[in-house]
Amino acid sequence: MPKAVAGPEIExxxxxxxxxxxxxxxxxxxxxxxxxxxxxxxxxPLAGALQTALETITVCNTxxxxxxxxxxxxxxxxxxxxxxxxxxxxxxxLWALERATAVxxxxxxxxxxxxxxxxxxxxxxxxxxxxxxxxxxxVTEVILALNATVDGQTTVHYITDLLHSxxxxxxxxxxxxxxxxxxxxxDEGTLAAAMRQRxxx
Amino acid sequence: MPKAVAGPEIExxxxxxxxxxxxxxxxxxxxxxxxxxxxxxxxxPLAGALQTALETITVCNTxxxxxxxxxxxxxxxxxxxxxxxxxxxxxxxLWALERATAVxxxxxxxxxxxxxxxxxxxxxxxxxxxxxxxxxxxVTEVILALNATVDGQTTVHYITDLLHSxxxxxxxxxxxxxxxxxxxxxDEGTLAAAMRQRxxx
Numbered sequence: 001m002p003k004a005v006a007g008p009e010i011e012x013x014x015x016x017x018x019x020x021x022x023x024x025x026x027x028x029x030x031x032x033x034x035x036x037x038x039x040x041x042x043x044x045p046l047a048g049a050l051q052t053a054l055e056t057i058t059v060c061n062t063x064x065x066x067x068x069x070x071x072x073x074x075x076x077x078x079x080x081x082x083x084x085x086x087x088x089x090x091x092x093x094l095w096a097l098e099r100a101t102a103v104x105x106x107x108x109x110x111x112x113x114x115x116x117x118x119x120x121x122x123x124x125x126x127x128x129x130x131x132x133x134x135x136x137x138x139v140t141e142v143i144l145a146l147n148a149t150v151d152g153q154t155t156v157h158y159i160t161d162l163l164h165s166x167x168x169x170x171x172x173x174x175x176x177x178x179x180x181x182x183x184x185x186x187d188e189g190t191l192a193a194a195m196r197q198r199x200x201x
Numbered sequence: 202m203p204k205a206v207a208g209p210e211i212e213x214x215x216x217x218x219x220x221x222x223x224x225x226x227x228x229x230x231x232x233x234x235x236x237x238x239x240x241x242x243x244x245x246p247l248a249g250a251l252q253t254a255l256e257t258i259t260v261c262n263t264x265x266x267x268x269x270x271x272x273x274x275x276x277x278x279x280x281x282x283x284x285x286x287x288x289x290x291x292x293x294x295l296w297a298l299e300r301a302t303a304v305x306x307x308x309x310x311x312x313x314x315x316x317x318x319x320x321x322x323x324x325x326x327x328x329x330x331x332x333x334x335x336x337x338x339x340v341t342e343v344i345l346a347l348n349a350t351v352d353g354q355t356t357v358h359y360i361t362d363l364l365h366s367x368x369x370x371x372x373x374x375x376x377x378x379x380x381x382x383x384x385x386x387x388d389e390g391t392l393a394a395a396m397r398q399r400x401x402x
Contacts, residue, residue, distance in 0.1 A: 007269030009250070009257050016247045020224075020232045027223040033293055034222050035251070036258055036267050046217045047251035049210070050236070054244055056210050057237055066237050068208030092234055 010036070062133075064109030064126055066091055074107055081105050083140040085133060087159065089113050089147060097145060105143070108133060113151040114158055127159060134166040144172040211237070263334075265310030265327055267292050275308055282306050284341040286334060288360065290314050290348060298346060306344070309334060314352040315359055328360060335367040345373040 010032060018028035035043040059065070060072035067073055074080065074094075084105035088094045094107050110125045122128075134142050142163060146152035160170050175193035177186060186194075211233060219229035236244040260266070261273035268274055275281065275295075285306035289295045295308050311326045323329075335343050343364060347353035361371050376394035378387060387395075 007257070007274060009253050009269045010267065013247075013250045013254050016243065016250050019243055021235050022228040022232060023221075023223055029296065030293065031221045031223060033267070033291075036254070036292075038220075039255065039258075042217065042220055043251060043255055046214075047248060047255055049214045049217050050244060050248035050251065053210050053214050053237070054240065054248055056208070057240075066211065066234070068210045073208060091237075092231065095230065 063107045064091070064111060065094055065107060079104070082138045084143060085130070085139060085141075086143045086145050087130060088145050089152065089155075093145065093147075103143075110146075110155070113146060113149075113155040115151045122158065125155075127162065130159065131162050131166065134163055134168050139166070139168055141169045141171060142166075144170065146172070148173075148175060264308045265292070265312060266295055266308060280305070283339045285344065286331070286340060286342075287344045287346050288331060289346050290353065290356075294346065294348075304344075311347075311356070314347060314350075314356040316352045323359065326356075328363065331360065332363050332367070335364055335369050340367070340369055342370045342372060343367075345371065347373070349374075349376060 013035070014025075014028050014032045017023055017031050018025045020028075023031060035046070056068040057066055058068070058070045060067055060070055060075055062071050062075045065072040065074055069076065081104045084103070085108050086094075086097065086103060086105050087108045087110060088097065089110050089112055091109055094109060097103070097107075108126070108130050110127065110130070112120055112125055114120055114122065114125070130142075133139065142159075144156045144159060146155055156172055163170050174197055175190060176197060177183065177190065177194045183191065214236070215226075215229050215233045218224055218232050219226045221229075224232060236247070257269040258267055259269070259271045261268055261271050261276055263272045263276045266273040266275055270277065282305045285304070286309050287295075287298065287304060287306050288309045288311060289298065290311050290313055292310055295310060298304070298308075309327065309331045311328065311331070313321055313326055315321055315323065315326070331343075334340065343360075345357045345360060347356055357373055364371050375398055376391060377398060378384065378391065378395045384392065
């Protein structure tokens with residue numbers, strides 16, 4: 001067994017950093033040393049930022065986004081269109097869409113996708129709250145922005161069925177050739193979908 | 202320009218996490234979301250661990266190791282041999298050696314290697330303090346455990362010259378075939394060194 005070379009404080013810091021996604025035990029050690037070397041410019045601000053985040057960040061009761069205010073920045077933005085709800089599986093997807101597009105709409109975070117194999121059923125997601133929101137008179141469109149995976153598309157069909165009773169248009173993201181993608185390397189399902197959903201120039 | 206979807210507290214956390222080695226802007230976002238989701242089991246302990254580290258961790262005045270005590274755990278360990286000093290470039294190398302070997306010795310962290318191209322000269326490293334330590338009567342061997350790079354080996358030669366006046370044996374790590382390595386894939390310099398330094402079975 002290796003002898004202890006550093007105090008328990010450093011070991012604990014390494015162990016916690018190693019639990020972050022993208023960092024393993026070895027890179028957590030590198031990160032800890034980096035933090036120790038950049039004490040004032042990085043370690044102190046990071047400790048402060050984590051403490052601030054702990055004290056301020058909550059989940060939005062309306063859409064499920066994480067923010068320091070509740071309702072969140074998106075839900076309380078008066079410039080956003082109340083008529084359109086974009087449904088995403090996860091907050092990360094919400095952020096990705098906001099970076100990529102300029103859709104002026106509200107969001108709804110499901111908290112995952114239906115996955116019978118993993119034991120995720122409708123009651124584990126915020127589908128009930130979505131159906132309720134979709135029945136509000138001002139809502140005209142629900143955009144299902146879910147992953148193009150089996151679980152994602154199962155969820156799309158399940159939600160579409162539930163929203164039949166609401167007077168809303170239900171849409172989903174287009175399938176097609178990724179921008180910059182080469183046809184030769186694409187799978188046949190994507191190519192066939194891109195051909196079916198071709199658009200006029 | 203994307204609209205703000207999360208408060209400035211989250212953005213600040215992401216920016217700071219992105220400066221850690223091994224995390225880029227995208228993985229920092231993932232890490233921040235992960236922390237927000239694991240608020241109690243991970244975010245709170247990490248904030249605490251960073252604060253504790255900030256308050257307790259110092260650099261050892263003797264060897265340059267980082268620890269919560271000064272002199273550090275290694276320097277103040279009475280079971281360690283005072284006769285041997287292992288010279289390393291960086292604290293990470295000290296930790297790596299401690300994990301790998303059972304050498305019962307003290308350390309000396311140089312803080313880098315000589316690098317004329319990067320403007321690192323002898324005065325930027327703790328070479329003076331090392332020479333002083335090596336002149337202590339109890340020291341019999343100085344092991345130069347530096348990288349097998351040009352800069353590392355330049356530093357080895359420079360320090361070896363300086364230690365001529367001290368009555369110590371100066372050694373360096375063996376070159377050779379890495380354990381598990383295949384001869385076919387090794388560079389010629391390593392193979393030649395492994396042949397020259399072959400050992401009797």
